[in-house]
Amino acid sequence: MATAASPDPAPGAAPAGGGLKVLFAVHDWGLGHATRDLALIRGLTGAGHRVTVLSNGRALRLLRDELGASCEFVPLRDIPKPLSRRPAWFYVKMSLAMPMVLATFARERAFTRRLQRERGFDRIVSDSRFGVCLREVPSYYVFHSLRQIIPGRPYGLEKLVECGQRRLLRRARAILVPDVEDNGGLAGDLSHHPHCDWGGRLRYLGNLASVHRRPLAQDVDCFVSISGAEPQRTLLERIVLRDVHRLPGRVVVALGRPERAGEAPRDDGRVTIHPYLDRNRQEELLNRARLVVCRSGYSTLMELAELRRPALFVPTPGQSEQEYLAEYHRSRGHVHAVEQKHLDLVADVARARGLPGLPAVPPTEVSVRRFLAVVTGGTAELAPK
Numbered sequence: 001m002a003t004a005a006s007p008d009p010a011p012g013a014a015p016a017g018g019g020l021k022v023l024f025a026v027h028d029w030g031l032g033h034a035t036r037d038l039a040l041i042r043g044l045t046g047a048g049h050r051v052t053v054l055s056n057g058r059a060l061r062l063l064r065d066e067l068g069a070s071c072e073f074v075p076l077r078d079i080p081k082p083l084s085r086r087p088a089w090f091y092v093k094m095s096l097a098m099p100m101v102l103a104t105f106a107r108e109r110a111f112t113r114r115l116q117r118e119r120g121f122d123r124i125v126s127d128s129r130f131g132v133c134l135r136e137v138p139s140y141y142v143f144h145s146l147r148q149i150i151p152g153r154p155y156g157l158e159k160l161v162e163c164g165q166r167r168l169l170r171r172a173r174a175i176l177v178p179d180v181e182d183n184g185g186l187a188g189d190l191s192h193h194p195h196c197d198w199g200g201r202l203r204y205l206g207n208l209a210s211v212h213r214r215p216l217a218q219d220v221d222c223f224v225s226i227s228g229a230e231p232q233r234t235l236l237e238r239i240v241l242r243d244v245h246r247l248p249g250r251v252v253v254a255l256g257r258p259e260r261a262g263e264a265p266r267d268d269g270r271v272t273i274h275p276y277l278d279r280n281r282q283e284e285l286l287n288r289a290r291l292v293v294c295r296s297g298y299s300t301l302m303e304l305a306e307l308r309r310p311a312l313f314v315p316t317p318g319q320s321e322q323e324y325l326a327e328y329h330r331s332r333g334h335v336h337a338v339e340q341k342h343l344d345l346v347a348d349v350a351r352a353r354g355l356p357g358l359p360a361v362p363p364t365e366v367s368v369r370r371f372l373a374v375v376t377g378g379t380a381e382l383a384p385k
Helices: 032-046 057-070 087-096 098-119 155-168 232-246 279-288 298-307 320-331 345-352 364-377
Strands: 021-026 050-055 072-075 123-127 139-142 174-177 202-204 222-225 251-254 271-274 292-294 311-313
Touching: 021 032, 021 057, 021 098, 032 050, 032 057, 032 123, 032 139, 032 298, 032 364, 050 057, 050 098, 057 072, 123 364, 174 364, 222 279, 232 251, 232 271, 232 345, 251 279, 279 298, 292 298, 292 345, 298 320, 311 320, 311 345
Parallel strands: 021 050, 021 123, 050 072, 123 139, 139 174, 174 202, 222 251, 222 292, 251 271, 292 311
Antiparallel strands: none
C-alpha cells in the first residue's frame, strides 16, 4: 500500500494564475463527515483555492455556519437512510434500498458532470459521495471504511463488499484515508489489512479533527454527549437522564437536539443539561472534561485522539462500524465500552476512569499538509480502469 505522498510543489501552493477551483462533496449521514472535512476545506481556502461545497441536510447547514462566505454551497440529496429501532432491520432495509442507492450514485454523477460544464473545476474531492467523481478531472475520495465490518465477520462476504467498493471508487486518482498507516491506526480493520488490491491508490493522511486543544482547566468530571440517528438518540437520552444525577462530581450533558438550540440549560449546581451545544461549546467541554461518554463514531474517535481524552463508548445499536470500533479499542485497553441496552451509567463510568484513552496521533495540521500536497500538488494522470 502506498504511503502519503510527499509534496512536490509546496503543500497547498496555488498555481501561478491563481487558486484552483475545487468541488468538495460531503456525505450527510450524521455530522461526522462534515466536521472532519472542515479542516481540509479550511486548508484549501487558506491556501488561496476557491471551494464549492456540495452536501445536504444538517451537514450542509453546519458547513454553511462554519465556513460562511469563504465558500459557495450547492445542495444535493444523498443516499437513503434506512434507519430502524432494531439492528437486524437496518441490514434488511439497507439491502432492499440498494437499487435506490445505486440510482443516487448515477444521479450524482450526472449532476457533477453538468456542474463541471458550468464551472470548470480543477479538482474534485468527495467524502463518501461515491457519485461525485469524474475521470477527466483529477478526483479524490476521502474514505476510511475500505472494509465493511459485517456481523460475524464472514471473510468471503467482507471481501466481496470491499471489492465492490473498490470498483465504485475506481474513477479517483487516490483514496485519502483519514488515519495513520501504522499499527492499525484508530480505525483498525476498517482502513487497514485490505482483502483487495487497491492498485497503489491509498494515501494515509493521518488524523482529521475539527476541534483544537485549549489550555483550559479540567473542571468537568464527566461530559456526556448524546447523538445518533433516531430513535436510538432518544433511547440513549432516556437512559442517561434516568441515572445522570447519581454520577459523582461535576457533570455536563449535551442532548444533541438542534431543534431546541437557544433553550436555557437545566442546572442544579452540579449537573447541567443542555438541550443543544454548538461546535464551539462542544470543543470547550471536550477540553474541560476528565472523561467523555459518547458514541463511537469515527469522527468522534479522531476528536478524542486529538484532545487525548479518555472515554466511555456507547455505540449506536445496529451501526456495525461503531460497534466494531468500540470493541476494537476496548479489547486493547484504551477505553471502556458497553452496549446501549446494557448501559449502567454509574458503574460503567467508574470502569472507564483510569483507562488511558486512544493512542496519541500527530495533530490535524500535519494531515492537512499531506492532503494539500496530494490534491493541489498531485499529478493529473487518468485514474486506472
